[in-house]
Amino acid sequence: MIAMNEFNEYFSANKHLWNQRTLVHRDSDFYNLAGFKAGETVLTPIELNELGDVKGKSLLHLQCHFGMDSLDWARRGARVTGVDLSDEAIKEAEALNKEMGLDARFVCCNVYDTSAVMRFL
Numbered sequence: 001m002i003a004m005n006e007f008n009e010y011f012s013a014n015k016h017l018w019n020q021r022t023l024v025h026r027d028s029d030f031y032n033l034a035g036f037k038a039g040e041t042v043l044t045p046i047e048l049n050e051l052g053d054v055k056g057k058s059l060l061h062l063q064c065h066f067g068m069d070s071l072d073w074a075r076r077g078a079r080v081t082g083v084d085l086s087d088e089a090i091k092e093a094e095a096l097n098k099e100m101g102l103d104a105r106f107v108c109c110n111v112y113d114t115s116a117v118m119r120f121l
Contacts, residue, residue, distance in 0.1 A: 084087025
């Protein structure tokens, strides 16, 4: 893992903050989780136009939060792995993935550790 011990205090505080925000965001009107579950997209026209057809392609989504964008790409046929520092966000993403019957993968780690963690998956 990354040798950034002097930053661990900041990483820990950031993780704590995002764990709290995840639960608020999940239930907020801004994220519109109910609409997403009903089939509405959360992706912007720019994202859709720039990436085009993703069916069968692999996508690594760093800082995926609780997975809505990642899962939107999975609905479009991409093989998606979402990474986030927040264990609460990853828990929510995995639950949403299961509920929606999708096949995305979610990994909890600091983005600085992504390459090291992904080698073991």
